[in-house]
Amino acid sequence: MTTSVKAAIEVRALRKEFPVRDKGIFGPRGVKRAVDGLDLDVPRGRITGLLGLNGAGKTTTIKTVATLLRPTSGRVTVDGLDTVTDARAVRRRINLIAGGERMVYTRMTGRENLWYFGQLYDVPKKELRPRIDDLLALVGLTDVADTMVERYSRGMTQRLAIARGLVNRPAYLLLDEPTLGLDAPIARDLRRVVARLAEEGTGVLLTSHYLAEVEELCGHVYVISAGRHLAAGSPAELKAATGTHRTIRLTVTTPSPATAAVATRFGADLELLPTGAELITLRHPDDMAGPLAAAIVEAGGSIGGLEIAEASLEDAILALADGSREAATV
Amino acid sequence: MPIAWATAWRTWQMTRRAYPWTYAVGTVLPAALAISLAYLGYHAIGGGTVAADFQQGSGTTAYLAYVVVGATAFQFTVRLILWSAKALITEQRQGTLGALLVAPAGRFPYLLGFTVFAVLSSLVEFLTLGLVIAALGVSVPVSSAAGALLGALALVAAVFALSVGLGGLMIAAGEAHISQNTVFIVLGLVGGFTFPRDYLPLWAQWFAELLPTTSAMDVLHGAFTGGQSLPDLLPRLGVCALLTAAYLLLGLLYLPRAEARAVERTY
Structure with missing residues (x-):
């Protein structure tokens, strides 16, 4: 019998506890459970989001996958390799980019930094030089490649840290708030790079406070709260599952009982405006703008304006967090 | 590598x-000061002679040469510990520890790199110390050049082995000053650098035997001022090699746990 190893990061029943002292060094010892029985999968070629409010356990999870923390219980594997017993082999397949940490040497140039990390990852000498040039070009630092990092702006340092994270061409990239502190155009460029890497087969695990970024990039999202699994699915599935609806606002300049009947049939709210027009507001998970507008026109109404506000992933996460808090207080 | x-x-x-x-220049001034003070004490207080018990314990009457070897070796030890043992906590303080730990490179060659740098830079720095020693007119006899070379290598290896575990303690505890200065004081007092260990209480002499630097210093003193030949030095070289291997093994086994603790501490 042969067993096949799944090409993915697999987190199974992960629990991570930290010892804490409540009142100074002589205070009683306690345990803070940061992650509590978490399961998740990060396959290659997909950007997987890990979302939650502050203190949800995102960074602890990502550091455990990165072999920096040992699980209290449970197991994390990368292509079947255990992050504790096969840590060195795992490290060859992954890399970590953390937005909140510097991760590069300030008294070295950008090029020297990438060269040194290339040595730490044992990148062959022939490959390293062109790869450094490619990475510097990728993050837009070619012109300052031989300038010391201490003269870089925060955004430039962060871009170099991103290049460092790619120096070993990782099969899996762990991104912990990678665009923190980056200017909008640079953040956009990074998102493009990440999307391209995923298209080329890299598995990406992403945490970010910028939910629009997660919504744009991630094919699958895990939502956690207090270290526990709360929900999972595509951004669209999460929005649907949480009942977050897009909002359609349609202004009828010639209201009539017939148009009011249409609005009632769709389950919309009606509001008479001071101009004499009528505002129809419909909240619905599906895109009902077309059918509603068509029905209003059929009923003899004239449309003065149509506005559609899409439900966001942020709405869904907030709804999940609220639900989690309510459940915790029941 | x-x-x-x-x-x-x-x-x-x-x-x-x-x-x-x-x-x-600044890094070798403590050693220059120690040698200069010994010079003043030797001439102003000792009248240019040493007591019989010093000769019995050290195997020489060349007190200043003995101090030059010991003070230079001690300063070298301090420099090596400051570079090698503090390497990881320095990474932590400058925000690069995570990037280092997530890389597959082993810690042994990484720390060895710091030791290589420390040895090479110390050799340059110690040229300054050589000028001070020459100015004081102190000449250092060499009874076994091969023994002196092996003794120096043994000291480097012993300090490196100590530094691996000490570096782990530093990052696990998140502090360097108390641990490094404790080690410096202990080594300076019991390690047989600038005075014979016979002056110490018996328990301190036995404690000193547990430190790999002690036997390395015995080899160095023996090869310079002790009048010993290479075969005379081999037993102490063997003790140093065994203790160095033991410290290195324990340090390398402890280091991953210390690194994990360091990451947890910043949680």
Whole structure:
């Protein structure tokens, strides 16, 4: 019998506890459970989001996958390799980019930094030089490649840290708030790079406070709260599952009982405006703008304006967090 | 060992950019002071002679030469510990520990790189100390050049082995000053650097035997002022090699746990 190893990061029943002292060094010892029985999968070629409010356990999870923390219980594997017993082999397949940490040497140039990390990852000498040039070009630092990092702006340092994270061409990239502190155009460029890497087969695990970024990039999202699994699915599935609806606002300049009947049939709210027009507001998970507008026109109404506000992933996460808090207080 | 060389080169570049050349002079001033004070004490208080018990314990009457060897070796030990043992906590303080730990490179060649840098830079720095010693007119006899070379290598290896575990303690505890200064005081007092260990209480002499640097210093003193030949020095070289291997093994086994603790501490 042969067993096949799944090409993915697999987190199974992960629990991570930290010892804490409540009142100074002589205070009683306690345990803070940061992650509590978490399961998740990060396959290659997909950007997987890990979302939650502050203190949800995102960074602890990502550091455990990165072999920096040992699980209290449970197991994390990368292509079947255990992050504790096969840590060195795992490290060859992954890399970590953390937005909140510097991760590069300030008294070295950008090029020297990438060269040194290339040595730490044992990148062959022939490959390293062109790869450094490619990475510097990728993050837009070619012109300052031989300038010391201490003269870089925060955004430039962060871009170099991103290049460092790619120096070993990782099969899996762990991104912990990678665009923190980056200017909008640079953040956009990074998102493009990440999307391209995923298209080329890299598995990406992403945490970010910028939910629009997660919504744009991630094919699958895990939502956690207090270290526990709360929900999972595509951004669209999460929005649907949480009942977050897009909002359609349609202004009828010639209201009539017939148009009011249409609005009632769709389950919309009606509001008479001071101009004499009528505002129809419909909240619905599906895109009902077309059918509603068509029905209003059929009923003899004239449309003065149509506005559609899409439900966001942020709405869904907030709804999940609220639900989690309510459940915790029941 | 490309990682060791890369780390040595990186450290050289960063140090060169961070400090002026006068830094090399400043680092050996404590040893120059220790030798100068010994010179004054020897002539002003001792009248240029040493007591019989010193000769019995050290195997020489050349007190100043004995102090020159010991003070230079002690300063070298301090420099090596400051570079090698503090390497990881320095990474932590400058925000690069995570990037280092997530890389597959082993810690042994990485720390060895710091030791290579420390040895090479110390050799340059100690030229300054040589000028001070020459100015005081102290000549150091060499009874076994091969023994002196092996003793120096043994001291480097012993300090490196100590530094691996000490570096782990530093990052696990998140502090360097108390631990490094405790080690410096203990080594300076019981390690047989600048005075014979016979002056110490018996328990301190036995404690000193547990430190790999003690036997390395016995070899160095024996090879310079002790009048010993290489075969005479081999037993102490063997003790040093065994203790060094034991400290290194324990340090390398402890280091991953210390690193995990360091990451947890910043949670």
